Amino acid sequence: xxxxxxxxxxxxxxxxxxxxxxxxxxxxxxxxxxxxxxxxxxxxxxxxxxxxxxxxxxxxxxxxxxxxxxxxxxxxxxxxxxxxxxxxxxxxxxxxxxxxxxxxxxxxxxxxxxxxxxxxxxxxxxxxxxxxxxxxxxxxxxxxxxxxxxxxxxxxxxxxxxxxxxxxxxxxxxxxxxxxxxxxxxxxxxxxxxxxxxxxxxxxxxxxxxxxxxxxxxxxxxxxxxxxxxxxxxxxxxxxxxxxxxxxxxxxxxxxxxxxxxxxxxxxxxxxxxxxxxxxxxxxxxxxxxxxxxxxxxxxxxxxxxxxxxxxxxxxxxxxxxxxxxxxxxxxxxxxxxxxxxxxxxxxxxxxxxxxxxxxxxxxxxxxxxxxxxxxxxxxxxxxxxxxxxxxxxxxxxxxxxxxxxxxx
DNA sequence: TCGCTACCTG
DNA sequence: CAGGTAGCGA
Numbered sequence: 001x002x003x004x005x006x007x008x009x010x011x012x013x014x015x016x017x018x019x020x021x022x023x024x025x026x027x028x029x030x031x032x033x034x035x036x037x038x039x040x041x042x043x044x045x046x047x048x049x050x051x052x053x054x055x056x057x058x059x060x061x062x063x064x065x066x067x068x069x070x071x072x073x074x075x076x077x078x079x080x081x082x083x084x085x086x087x088x089x090x091x092x093x094x095x096x097x098x099x100x101x102x103x104x105x106x107x108x109x110x111x112x113x114x115x116x117x118x119x120x121x122x123x124x125x126x127x128x129x130x131x132x133x134x135x136x137x138x139x140x141x142x143x144x145x146x147x148x149x150x151x152x153x154x155x156x157x158x159x160x161x162x163x164x165x166x167x168x169x170x171x172x173x174x175x176x177x178x179x180x181x182x183x184x185x186x187x188x189x190x191x192x193x194x195x196x197x198x199x200x201x202x203x204x205x206x207x208x209x210x211x212x213x214x215x216x217x218x219x220x221x222x223x224x225x226x227x228x229x230x231x232x233x234x235x236x237x238x239x240x241x242x243x244x245x246x247x248x249x250x251x252x253x254x255x256x257x258x259x260x261x262x263x264x265x266x267x268x269x270x271x272x273x274x275x276x277x278x279x280x281x282x283x284x285x286x287x288x289x290x291x292x293x294x295x296x297x298x299x300x301x302x303x304x305x306x307x308x309x310x311x312x313x314x315x316x317x318x319x320x321x322x323x324x325x326x327x328x329x330x331x332x333x334x335x336x337x338x339x340x341x342x343x344x345x346x347x348x349x350x351x352x353x354x355x356x357x358x359x360x361x362x363x364x365x366x367x368x369x370x371x372x373x374x375x376x377x378x379x380x381x382x383x384x385x386x387x388x389x390x391x392x393x394x395x396x397x398x399x400x401x402x403x404x405x406x407x408x409x
Numbered sequence: 410t411c412g413c414t415a416c417c418t419g
Numbered sequence: 420c421a422g423g424t425a426g427c428g429a
Binding site for chain 1: 412413414415416
Binding site: 287321324325328332 | 420421422
């Protein structure tokens with residue numbers, strides 16, 4: 001779907017902003033299927049050759065850089081987790097190929113953006129590239145970080161203020177290495193699906209992520225194992241062994257294992273998972289958990305739901321309800337994004353790079369109020385940036401512009 | 410048909 | 420947030 005070619009997100013976002021600045025209201029952003037269309041058969045020949053040459057050169061350069069960085073990374077000291085995301089080994093070029101790869105990229109960035117998740121990131125070397133290729137980001141990053149009691153050291157976020165360094169290392173700083181073991185994330189981020197890649201059941205074509213070879217399917221078994229492990233460990237704080245078959249995930253899992261840290265208890269509280277009881281229906285706690293989960297995956301697969309709500313006896317009804325919840329979450333979320341984007345445009349923002357979301361802005365408040373009302377989780381103070389482009393839906397009623405929020409790099 | 414989604418409505 | 424509708428793919 002050229003529509004979602006991540007390599008063009010930024011451009012398209014900018015174009016959109018320009019468009020919206022100038023255009024009359026009814027003018028809808030066009031699908032850019034026109035990209036790459038040749039002007040004519042004649043010019044195609046010469047240009048084609050030149051293009052091919054250029055591409056070759058570019059690819060060579062890119063590949064060299066990738067190799068260099070990868071070598072550098074792996075030359076670094078302790079690298080407990082060589083490969084968490086196999087796809088991430090791919091040269092950045094791949095990221096821009098289609099709608100499936102951006103997800104890997106995204107997953108990686110996600111990790112990097114999580115200050116309190118210390119997950120050795122095999123790809124942090126790519127951080128710099130990601131920074132520069134930020135337009136490849138197609139996925140909103142998690143907005144929530146678990147409330148941290150032990151390490152907060154009073155540097156509580158103030159509007160406009162900035163985080164505790166350790167809480168929100170920049171992607172680059174995270175490249176330094178590992179995570180303090182004291183930090184753990186309530187959700188196994190890398191285990192989550194990515195919004196655009198795993199629509200439940202049949203992608204209806206409204207969304208780009210229709211590939212079945214997505215990370216989810218690629219790593220489902222492994223993820224399942226890890227996930228279960230993690231979930232269990234949530235209540236078996238001693239647990240630290242990984243699935244024997246997936247030792248590569250150990251570092252990852254370790255970072256997710258429950259500790260004595262009080263703050264982690266928050267998640268346990270949120271998680272209705274009680275180890276033994278299987279509930280018939282969904283409780284308010286389940287809703288709470290679902291909301292939090294939403295920030296990690298906006299399109300959870302049914303398998304994910306089953307895993308995350310392992311204390312719920314799933315049936316068609318429960319599944320539907322959960323799916324409906326996520327649908328409602330998305331609705332609210334996108335409405336807020338759109339509202340914010342439009343407001344920004346009205347405020348004179350002319351480019352995506354000018355957009356930022358601070359703690360005291362309406363968007364933040366709305367989202368926090370909706371998804372984190374009780375402030376169970378501390379939301380990253382790092383300003384995040386309204387990022388990407390539009391997603392035109394099939395709706396006959398309106399072409400809604402969808403925006404996503406991402407952390408500012 | 411079934412399952413999932415966006416969208417609309419209350 | 421739930422109910423409902425319509426569209427879409429399997």
